[in-house]
Amino acid sequence: MIIIKNARDISGNISDVFLQSDNEKEVNAQGLTLLPAVIDPHVHFRTPGLEYKEDWRCGAKAAVRGGCTTVFDMPNTLPPTFTKTLLEEKKSLIDSQLSEVDIPLRYELFFGADKKHLHEISGVREDAIGIKVFMGCSTGNLVMDDDESLHAVFSLAAKENMLVAVHAEDEQLLRTKKAAYQGEMQYHVHSALRDIEVATCAVEKAINLSRQYGTRLYILHVSSAEEIALIAAAKREGLSVYAETTPHHLFLDTSCYAALNGKAVVNPPLRDVAHRGALFAAIRAGIIDTIGSDHAPHTLEEKNKIYGECPSGMPGIEFMLPLLLNAVHQGELDLSQVVSLTSSRAQEIFKLPAHDDVVLVDLAHTAKVENTASKCGWSSYMGMTLTGWPMYTVMKGRVFRL
Numbered sequence: 001m002i003i004i005k006n007a008r009d010i011s012g013n014i015s016d017v018f019l020q021s022d023n024e025k026e027v028n029a030q031g032l033t034l035l036p037a038v039i040d041p042h043v044h045f046r047t048p049g050l051e052y053k054e055d056w057r058c059g060a061k062a063a064v065r066g067g068c069t070t071v072f073d074m075p076n077t078l079p080p081t082f083t084k085t086l087l088e089e090k091k092s093l094i095d096s097q098l099s100e101v102d103i104p105l106r107y108e109l110f111f112g113a114d115k116k117h118l119h120e121i122s123g124v125r126e127d128a129i130g131i132k133v134f135m136g137c138s139t140g141n142l143v144m145d146d147d148e149s150l151h152a153v154f155s156l157a158a159k160e161n162m163l164v165a166v167h168a169e170d171e172q173l174l175r176t177k178k179a180a181y182q183g184e185m186q187y188h189v190h191s192a193l194r195d196i197e198v199a200t201c202a203v204e205k206a207i208n209l210s211r212q213y214g215t216r217l218y219i220l221h222v223s224s225a226e227e228i229a230l231i232a233a234a235k236r237e238g239l240s241v242y243a244e245t246t247p248h249h250l251f252l253d254t255s256c257y258a259a260l261n262g263k264a265v266v267n268p269p270l271r272d273v274a275h276r277g278a279l280f281a282a283i284r285a286g287i288i289d290t291i292g293s294d295h296a297p298h299t300l301e302e303k304n305k306i307y308g309e310c311p312s313g314m315p316g317i318e319f320m321l322p323l324l325l326n327a328v329h330q331g332e333l334d335l336s337q338v339v340s341l342t343s344s345r346a347q348e349i350f351k352l353p354a355h356d357d358v359v360l361v362d363l364a365h366t367a368k369v370e371n372t373a374s375k376c377g378w379s380s381y382m383g384m385t386l387t388g389w390p391m392y393t394v395m396k397g398r399v400f401r402l
């Protein structure tokens with residue numbers, strides 16, 4: 001049994017909390033607030049094949065430090081996770097890495113939609129949390145850039161009652177924009193090339209497919225006011241459409257290229273500052289359901305390459321909760337919105353079994369982002385001062401003091 005003494009809940013009530021465990025442990029939670037542990041529905045922990053960027057040993061440590069005990073991993077690995085066998089092999093690689101560091105991280109895997117492996121979808125319902133569709137090219141070479149394949153995936157997924165998670169950037173439109181562009185190739189051009197039309201074109205297409213086949217649709221990393229408007233309309237219509245945003249789209253914007261250079265390059269790209277306000281408003285209005293870190297590490301050497309060679313993606317799992325708690329401190333969100341974003345909506349949308357993992361946070365603790373457990377060794381948030389930090393993560397009856 002774990003006894004958490006004097007824990008405050010999100011309404012401010014203080015009580016002792018008892019959690020099932022084989023361990024006997026008492027935690028003094030005086031001054032701390034108890035939240036459900038974070039569920040991060042969007043990480044790239046890079047196993048198999050890309051472990052030089054990140055692996056499950058470091059990724060799990062970064063998760064615990066971020067108050068997170070459940071992650072959903074993406075399929076754009078080497079090879080990509082596009083068969084049942086590859087899903088099974090990936091699971092055993094993950095299990096052995098997690099046992100090496102003795103962290104019982106909960107995880108689920110996304111199956112990667114690939115034109116040549118669509119027949120595999122009918123056999124993976126029990127093995128995958130959903131089907132990931134890259135509507136535009138990003139890291140790796142999983143892409144579904146033609147309507148016929150998209151129709152096939154949405155229809156197969158609906159038959160299997162599987163959720164489709166989309167990276168909504170339209171590949172054809174993106175190619176047209178890249179071909180027409182003649183200016184200098186600097187990092188900030190990334191946001192101009194992969195512009196909002198590239199995103200809305202794909203979001204619109206995905207919503208139409210969800211309507212046509214009755215497919216449950218999860219729109220990953222929503223970054224703009226225009227996407228929010230389309231999603232709000234789909235929700236009003238009663239479609240099963242859910243939206244995720246990311247810490248980098250909430251807390252960074254195009255002004256960050258000046259300091260971050262290649263580190264700021266992500267897909268979909270950072271947007272102008274006004275979109276951040278629209279994302280916060282969409283969270284408060286319940287249009288955005290979840291936050292996923294889109295933890296996508298690359299080495300510093302890779303991120304320092306010139307624009308065009310620098311891969312897209314940044315780490316995020318470790319600082320997602322502190323960034324959100326800092327937003328609470330600044331009055332932009334309240335704690336119930338943070339709980340909904342980081343745990344309860346994901347629990348509902350993905351129908352996860354209940355458990356009692358928790359995180360104890362100190363809402364008054366102010367500290368600088370100074371180091372990271374991620375294998376890549378860098379963070380876009382380095383040097384930021386944040387108020388609100390996790391102090392203990394409780395995972396499967398184990399207490400991790402942070």
Ligand code: DOR
Binds near residue numbers: 044297314
């Ligand atoms: O920025 C991104 N990085 N966006 C993606 O879609 C993929 C990810 C990665 O795997 O690096």
Ligand code: ZN
Binds near residue numbers: 042043044074294296
């Ligand atoms: Zn991603």
